[in-house]
Amino acid sequence: MQELNYWEPGNLLEAVSLLSNLGEKGRPLAGGTDLLVKMKQGPANWNGIVNLKGLTELKGIAFDGQTITIGALTRVSDMMADSWVGLHFPILVEAARSLGTPQIRNIATIGGNLCNASPAADVALVFLIYEARLHIMGPKGARKVPVQEFYTGPGQTVLEPGEILTAVEMDVPPLNSKGVFVKHGKRKSHEIALVNVAVLITPQPGTKLIARARIAVGAVASTQLRLREAEESLSQTVVTADVLERAAELAEAAVNPIDDVRSTAAYRRQMVRVLTKRALQKAWGGER
Ligand SMILES: Cc1cc2nc3c(=O)[nH]c(=O)nc-3n(C[C@H](O)[C@H](O)[C@H](O)COP(=O)(O)OP(=O)(O)OC[C@H]3O[C@@H](n4cnc5c(N)ncnc54)[C@H](O)[C@@H]3O)c2cc1C
Known part of the structure; x- marks a missing residue:
């Protein structure tokens, strides 16, 4: 011992x-x-x-009408129950619902999901598409890091010894945005993702164009990834089956999974294409 x-x-x-x-x-x-x-x-x-349990200043959720700030020690179940999160960041709730069991969600924190830096983490993946900013406090003072710059490898982050993640801050996306979170595992519940995908699509109002798309994938590289090329292929584009297929192909080309006990790399790569297309189709929602 x-x-x-x-x-x-x-x-x-x-x-x-x-x-x-x-x-x-x-x-x-x-x-x-x-x-x-x-x-x-x-x-x-x-x-x-x-x-950290005695640090009450790291618990709770504040919303000022434009930006939400979630304390790092906020439990996953408390974030799911928050009405502002549910209204403006619904896929965060979807991802949280897929994390473990109610018992785990009642203990697990938002900060722990980020700082553990698992490439398969569910809630952390969604922070990527909401372009969250992470508040960090350490011996040299406070700093903010964009979540896409937080990870340096599996289980590794930019946190220096002595630094603590204190909060996660996100701006409300355009109100016409629609997000989707998809988790693929061997079982339907209580499962670590073989692949997880989060997308957020913002249509150009009054048109059939996508103004902006964001795509993030997990469990298919050493860190969670934003798929910029696939995103750019959708920007200012009229949505057709071919356009979504092309984005899904670019997504597949961008990932670098490994074989492990839970899946082969080849299967994960294929699932990235299938799930990205499925998530984009669902987020776009058919004819407009
Ligand atoms: C049965 C089971 C099922 C699970 N299912 C899922 C799942 O489906 N999806 C999923 O994503 N995860 C899952 N997990 C993993 C885990 O529950 C989550 O990652 C959870 O969010 C971790 O939060 P925690 O507060 O328990 O972190 P802890 O275990 O307390 O900490 C995790 C790591 O982060 C560091 N850390 C924590 N907080 C901070 C902070 N504020 N600042 C700096 N470093 C910090 C710790 O030092 C540690 O290295 C599961 C775990 C179990 C046991």
């Missing part, structure tokens, strides 16, 4: 100071649904746990 040191700081600055002193040897603990699993897998190269 590995020896661990454990702290429960009462505020953010105390937590930053503890984690800074621990350096590479320390880990923040939020809900623990990823961290405790890792601890059970065997001795780690860290031995100091700083439990």
